[in-house]
Amino acid sequence: MMMLREDTTRSHDGQWVFDRGTLLGLEPAHGELAIVVSCADSALQRPRQAAEDLLLEQLREQLTAGRHAPLPKIAASAWIVEKRATFLARPGLARPPNTTGSPKLMLAGDWTDTGYPATLEGAVRSGKLAAQALIASG
Numbered sequence: 001m002m003m004l005r006e007d008t009t010r011s012h013d014g015q016w017v018f019d020r021g022t023l024l025g026l027e028p029a030h031g032e033l034a035i036v037v038s039c040a041d042s043a044l045q046r047p048r049q050a051a052e053d054l055l056l057e058q059l060r061e062q063l064t065a066g067r068h069a070p071l072p073k074i075a076a077s078a079w080i081v082e083k084r085a086t087f088l089a090r091p092g093l094a095r096p097p098n099t100t101g102s103p104k105l106m107l108a109g110d111w112t113d114t115g116y117p118a119t120l121e122g123a124v125r126s127g128k129l130a131a132q133a134l135i136a137s138g
Contacts, residue, residue, distance in 0.1 A: 004035070004062055011046070012058035013037045016120075031072060035059065040081065052077055086118035087111050098130040103137035106130035 004014040014035045021030035035055050037043050043051045060071055087093070095113040098106050108130040109123055116122035 002062075002066070002068075004058060007058070008042075010058075011042070011054045013040065013043045014055050014058050017059060033059075038085075044081065048079070089117055098126060098133050104134070106134050 001019070002017050004012075004017055006012060006015060014037055016036040018034045018036070020032040020034050021027070024032075026032065037055070043055070046054070056071070056074065064070065087095075095111060096107055097113050098108060100107060108127045110116075110118040110120070110126060112126045112130075114122040114125045114129070116125060
């Protein structure tokens with residue numbers, strides 16, 4: 001996982017890149033990367049090839065700057081657009097706690113009551129709180 005630096009003046013819209021091949025335990029030569037673009041409205045308004053080219057330009061520049069190996073030729077790509085990836089955070093929204101009615105069942109995710117918005121940090125905090133509650137339940 002690597003954080004990307006957005007640059008809206010250059011239409012570099014990516015925020016994160018995940019090495020899915022490594023995360024899924026696939027062979028190193030598999031080379032499957034996922035670039036996350038939150039609020040992708042501007043990227044989706046561009047022709048697909050132009051949007052992909054800009055994301056790859058961003059990724060190549062930042063990998064090179066970080067002294068990572070250069071990207072090989074891209075064999076295929078796919079777009080997944082999830083318009084409901086996060087909940088609508090509005091004042092007074094009740095989010096569930098990590099605990100449930102069962103001492104051996106906990107909830108975890110950025111949508112639980114973490115005190116944070118729906119972010120990676122919120123998901124991590126939720127996981128830690130759920131683990132702590134599970135350990136405390138004996």
